[in-house]
Every structure is written in C-alpha cells, then in structure tokens.
Amino acid sequence: NAGVTQTPKFQVLKTGQSMTLQCAQDMNHEYMSWYRQDPGMGLRLIHYSVGAGITDQGEVPNGYNVSRSTTEDFPLRLLSAAPSQTSVYFCASRARNANGEKLFFGSGTQLSVL
Amino acid sequence: SQQGEEDPQALSIQEGENATMNCSYKTSINNLQWYRQNSGRGLVHLILIRSNEREKHSGRLRVTLDTSKKSSSLLITASRAADTASYFCATVTGTASKLTFGTGTRLQVTL
Numbered sequence: 691n692a693g694v695t696q697t698p699k700f701q702v703l704k705t706g707q708s709m710t711l712q713c714a715q716d717m718n719h720e721y722m723s724w725y726r727q728d729p730g731m732g733l734r735l736i737h738y739s740v741g742a743g744i745t746d747q748g749e750v751p752n753g754y755n756v757s758r759s760t761t762e763d764f765p766l767r768l769l770s771a772a773p774s775q776t777s778v779y780f781c782a783s784r785a786r787n788a789n790g791e792k793l794f795f796g797s798g799t800q801l802s803v804l
Numbered sequence: 805s806q807q808g809e810e811d812p813q814a815l816s817i818q819e820g821e822n823a824t825m826n827c828s829y830k831t832s833i834n835n836l837q838w839y840r841q842n843s844g845r846g847l848v849h850l851i852l853i854r855s856n857e858r859e860k861h862s863g864r865l866r867v868t869l870d871t872s873k874k875s876s877s878l879l880i881t882a883s884r885a886a887d888t889a890s891y892f893c894a895t896v897t898g899t900a901s902k903l904t905f906g907t908g909t910r911l912q913v914t915l
Binding site for chain 2: 694721723725730731732733734735738748749780782791792793794795796797798
C-alpha cells in the first residue's frame with residue numbers, strides 16, 4: 691500500500707514556465723488537498739476536492755489550477771510560475787466518513803522558481 | 805491568516821523532560837488534530853480531539869482542549885531524542901471538514 695505519492699520530489703523552474711505536480715493515492719479516499727509550506731507560515735491550503743469532478747479553493751488559490759477526473763489523482767498545475775511560488779508542496783488525502791478525519795500526507799515536492 | 809497559532813515557536817529540552825506545546829484558534833471547530841513533521845518529510849497524524857472532549861491520551865501524548873478559551877495543548881511526556889520534530893495543530897471546521905494548520909512548534913530534544 692503506497693499511500694499518497696507525489697512526483698517530482700524536486701523541481702526548478704524559470705519564471706513563466708508551467709508545470710504539473712502530480713499526486714496519487716491508492717486508499718480510495720474521496721478527499722484530496724494541496725498545501726504549500728513556507729518558513730514561519732505553517733501549511734496553507736491551496737485547493738481541495740471532496741470527490742471526482744468536484745474541486746474548491748482554499749486559502750491561497752491564486753496562480754494554481756486543479757482538476758479531479760479520477761478518485762486516485764489530484765494534479766496541481768502552475769500555468770505561469772512566479773518566484774513567489776517557491777515553496778514546498780504537500781498533497782494530502784483522507785476518507786470522507788465519520789472515522790476518516792485524519793490526513794495522510796505525501797512526502798512533498800520542493801519547488802524553486804528562479 | 806492562520807486559524808491556529810502555536811506557542812512557543814521553538815522549544816529545546818533534554819531527554820526525559822516533558823514538552824508542552826500550545827495552540828490557539830479563532831473560530832468554532834469540529835475537532836482539533838496534532839501532526840508531527842520530521843525534517844524534510846510529510847506530516848504524520850498524532851492525535852485527534854473532538855470539540856465535545858476535554859482530554860485525550862495516546863501513549864506518551866496527552867492533548868487537552870478548552871473550547872471556551874479556543875485553545876489546546878499537547879504534552880509529550882518523558883521525551884526522547886527521536887521526538888525532535890516540528891509539531892502542528894490543525895483545526896477542522898465547516899461542513900466540508902476543512903483542515904487549517906497552525907504555524908508549528910519546533911521541538912529539539914537533546915541527550
């Protein structure tokens with residue numbers, strides 16, 4: 691059971707480039723989310739999804755797009771990268787039931803935008 | 805702004821001592837969770853306390869919740885060097901059960 695898998699682990703982009711951060715989970719979790727972690731800021735929610743075909747914005751959604759075509763995958767797209775998007779990105783998922791309230795995290799993607 | 809704020813931001817203790825971290829939040833919650841993050845890794849869930857609970861135990865962890873003060877504390881007893889990590893509280897709110905994290909406490913346990 692792999693849990694939550696994020697790729698790539700490291701990425702360097704130039705300003706204006708686009709890329710997709712991949713996230714996949716094999717636990718049949720309905721809820722998936724993306725967070726960014728910056729020094730002194732904790733984790734901030736970017737986008738989340740409560741099921742296939744349903745997405746919603748979090749605290750800091752600007753500059754990011756998401757889609758949820760399957761239960762397993764929740765990619766995060768940066769259409770035109772900016773230096774302010776340099777951060778560590780975490781994908782997380784959980785079951786959507788009374789007992790499924792704890793998040794399972796991926797190992798993170800460290801992104802640098804030059 | 806962050807829903808949760810941890811205090812202190814950093815804590816250094818010796819092995820065997822107890823470590824206490826506090827979390828304050830702003831709005832009504834469904835539950836509050838504590839997570840641990842080792843350097844360079846993802847977060848790992850430690851314990852969950854519901855809004856109608858006042859205290860919860862799990863091994864060497866003890867969590868308290870005071871909804872009137874909108875605050876929670878995490879106590880790690882008999883700390884070990886392996887407890888060195890950052891600890892985050894996360895509040896769960898609303899019908900979508902959205903989790904919002906605090907800024908974290910960095911705990912250093914020395915031998």
